[in-house]
Amino acid sequence: MNDWIRVFDAANSLEAHALKGALESRGIDVRLKGEALSGALGELPMDVAQITLLVSAGNWQQAREFVQHYQHKEDGxxxxxxxxxxxxxxxxxxxxxxxxxxxxx
Ligand SMILES: [Zn+2]
Structure with a gap:
């Protein structure tokens, strides 16, 4: 059994995909929830509803630390x-x- 746990709520599709890519580059599988609105268009609209990033339970702690690091970035x-x-x-x-x-x- 593989539980998927919410690790972050992205404000838009762009942020969701940026974080998803960053996590996946670290070997963490990510699922996006809430993207159905825009999925068929092949675009990354800026104004879609919030998108939730899910990771498997085994990766949650590592993903959470990364996301917190990401959120606290204010140095550009x-x-x-x-x-x-x-x-x-x-x-x-x-x-x-x-x-x-x-x-x-
Ligand atoms: Zn690059």
């Missing part, structure tokens, strides 16, 4: 939209994959 760091990697504010493109803050070309 950003998460790559293409690969989910965290980038320091001084980087204009993702050090991991070379994408800009606005995503891949």
């Amino acid at each position: 760091s950003w998460f790559c939209r293409a690969c989910g990697e965290e980038n320091d504010v001084s980087f204009e493109i993702c050090w991991q994959c070379g994408s800009g803050p606005e995503g891949p070309e």
